[in-house]
Amino acid sequence: MKINKKELLLTSLVCLLPLLAGVALYPRLPETMATHWGFDGTANGWSSRAATVFGLPLFILALHLICFYAESHGTNRNMNPVLRTVMLWICPAMSLLGSALTLGTGLGYEMHISTVVPVFVGLLFLILGNYLPKIRRNRIMGIKLPWTLASEENWTRTHRAAGFTWVAAGLLMLLSALLRLHGPTVTVVLLALAVGIPVLYSYLYYRRHEKGGAQ
Structure with missing residues (x-):
């Protein structure tokens, strides 16, 4: 299946949007940030500020590109277009949500994980x-x-x-x-x-x- 370059570019940029927020907020963020939470919403895993701000969006972007490649070169050419759109926006949504939770927590807000x-x-x-x-x-x-x-x-x-x-x-x-x-x-x-x-x-x-x- 032919790769839709505009769709790939748009979804990839959304995956990277949290980088802009992370860079803007970087001086206000703590050196160590919560990146994992237990079932009760209590943080139980931490990463450095740099790894959180830059690593999370880049990791999700890499995952998104892998999924996009697999879908574009797969055999399911008759996939429902709405389902295909939903699948391609899962990683961008995860990037926005994950970064919002980590950045918000880093700034001291209660995020109700x-x-x-x-x-x-x-x-x-x-x-x-x-x-x-x-x-x-x-x-x-x-x-x-x-x-x-x-x-x-x-x-x-x-x-x-x-x-x-x-x-x-x-x-x-x-x-x-x-x-x-x-x-x-x-x-x-x-x-x-x-x-x-x-x-x-x-x-x-x-x-x-x-x-x-x-x-």
């Missing part, structure tokens, strides 16, 4: 869940299991189930975070269920309708 992160993840699952059923079988994106890749029917049914599961998980993540119902812990549990349920469904469908039928 335990609420913000589950809300972001919940919104992401809610959006992606709406488009998962529309992903055609490919080796780049989706629930890539031996039996989903081998069967169009299994792929379709699995992603239909995953779409419902992800939307439900996203809504519950948002609700738990906004109501402060142990948002991060609930998010981890819902993440496990959102991934595990479609995989289990896919395997059971394979055993019942495909493997069983071949015997």
Whole structure:
């Protein structure tokens, strides 16, 4: 698939936008900055000011370029355009959110990490869940299991189930975070269920309708 250079340039620049804020705020930031937080929102990992300001956006940019290359050279040429746009903006959004949290914390603001992160993840699952059923079988994106890749029917049914599961998980993540119902812990549990349920469904469908039928 031909690379859209304008799209690549725009999303890459957004990934690097936090560098401008970091440079402008650099003198006001502490020498050591929190870059990792526990489930309760308490910082438990730190990096130097330079590594935080410059390293985080550059790391996410590198990840973005890898994802962009994989998507542009993949076999999924019929991807839903809305889903493709969402996927290409995940890394830029992560760069903006991650830098906002680290810079804000460095300046002494209370960033409510335990609420913000589950809300972001919940919104992401809610959006992606709406488009998962529309992903055609490919080796780049989706629930890539031996039996989903081998069967169009299994792929379709699995992603239909995953779409419902992800939307439900996203809504519950948002609700738990906004109501402060142990948002991060609930998010981890819902993440496990959102991934595990479609995989289990896919395997059971394979055993019942495909493997069983071949015997």
